[in-house]
Amino acid sequence: MKEARLSILLKYLEEEPNDPFNLYAIATEYLSESIEKSKYYFDLLLTKHADYLATYFHAAQLYIDLEQEEKAIEIYKAGIALAKIENNTKTQRELESAYQNLLFEID
Numbered sequence: 001m002k003e004a005r006l007s008i009l010l011k012y013l014e015e016e017p018n019d020p021f022n023l024y025a026i027a028t029e030y031l032s033e034s035i036e037k038s039k040y041y042f043d044l045l046l047t048k049h050a051d052y053l054a055t056y057f058h059a060a061q062l063y064i065d066l067e068q069e070e071k072a073i074e075i076y077k078a079g080i081a082l083a084k085i086e087n088n089t090k091t092q093r094e095l096e097s098a099y100q101n102l103l104f105e106i107d
Contacts, residue, residue, distance in 0.1 A: 039062055057091075
């Protein structure tokens with residue numbers, strides 16, 4: 001993670017705190033450096049911007065990495081439901097595939 005990029009993203013968040021993309025960008029930026037900070041921002045997205053579909057795949061994967069598979073399943077299911085509502089078949093298929101892979105791995 002480059003500190004300059006993170007600084008810019010945090011500034012964007014300060015300027016536009018209600019833009020879910022800013023939270024998403026920060027959450028994904030933290031993925032490789034601080035899983036706890038990444039989790040904080042993904043959880044914020046899931047609660048304050050539950051309609052931001054891009055969140056679900058990466059948030060579920062984060063919970064898999066944290067060995068919290070039940071939470072990941074919950075996130076996948078919510079993302080699949082949202083994708084159906086939004087008629088976003090590509091994202092729905094991606095989430096369903098990841099969800100099925102997780103179920104296969106924990107079975």
